[in-house]
Amino acid sequence: MAYKFVDNYREQGARKRLVALLEERGISDKEVLKAMGTVPRHFFFDETFWNQAYKDIAFPIGEGQTISQPYTVAYQTQLLHIKKGDTVLEIGTGSGYQTCILLELGAQVFTIERQEKLFERAKFVLPKMGYRAKFFYGDGSKGIPECAPYDKMIVTAGAPFVPELLLKQLKIGGILVVPVGDEQAQKMVTVLRVSETDYEKIELDTFRFVPLVGDRAW
Numbered sequence: 001m002a003y004k005f006v007d008n009y010r011e012q013g014a015r016k017r018l019v020a021l022l023e024e025r026g027i028s029d030k031e032v033l034k035a036m037g038t039v040p041r042h043f044f045f046d047e048t049f050w051n052q053a054y055k056d057i058a059f060p061i062g063e064g065q066t067i068s069q070p071y072t073v074a075y076q077t078q079l080l081h082i083k084k085g086d087t088v089l090e091i092g093t094g095s096g097y098q099t100c101i102l103l104e105l106g107a108q109v110f111t112i113e114r115q116e117k118l119f120e121r122a123k124f125v126l127p128k129m130g131y132r133a134k135f136f137y138g139d140g141s142k143g144i145p146e147c148a149p150y151d152k153m154i155v156t157a158g159a160p161f162v163p164e165l166l167l168k169q170l171k172i173g174g175i176l177v178v179p180v181g182d183e184q185a186q187k188m189v190t191v192l193r194v195s196e197t198d199y200e201k202i203e204l205d206t207f208r209f210v211p212l213v214g215d216r217a218w
């Protein structure tokens, strides 16, 4: 894929319209909307497909994976209630777009991807855009215990259940956001760690993600 990091008026205008659409669809966190209005999503697309970059759709990124739909990215991010300086573990780097949104919000991001080509690409592309995250290659269904605990965790692929090893790596007061269900549809689940042993789980809307594949997943 040939990257071109040019942000023209046409793309800036399309990005503004996307933010307005996300607001209409119910995204209300101003900081999240600002981040969605800042990160150039077309930088993750070949120039041939720039006209697709600000549609509210998921799009293929190779290796059978997708860059998530902007609404889904904004929805998951809003649930994390990111504060500046939060440590966030992202499972499923994919294109790295969600990573950039978390970085825009001031998080310190640890991100893991199991597809080597996608891992290499994101690790190359994000610094070119001025975004600095810690990139890991491997199975994120077990988390990254050596960098734990985290303030927040986000899983960007559909899990069959809440991966229990992730819960152990969450700080008390920390939040995990993970889509859970079968391969057709998943409920967005948030888990708040309230104490050493207690967690509060809430099930929200239905989405359709690519599967979380790994030791503690599909």
Ligand code: SAM
Pocket (backbone or CB within 6 Å): 065, 066, 067, 068, 073, 091, 092, 093, 094, 095, 096, 097, 098, 099, 112, 113, 114, 115, 118, 138, 139, 140, 141, 156, 157, 209, 210, 211, 212, 213, 214, 215, 217
């Ligand atoms: N937020 C990403 C973006 O905006 O591009 C979305 C990525 S895509 C929907 C989900 C990603 O999770 C895929 O790239 C897939 O390879 C990855 N994935 C699936 N199972 C994984 C696992 N066990 N560990 C790490 N990554 C995994």
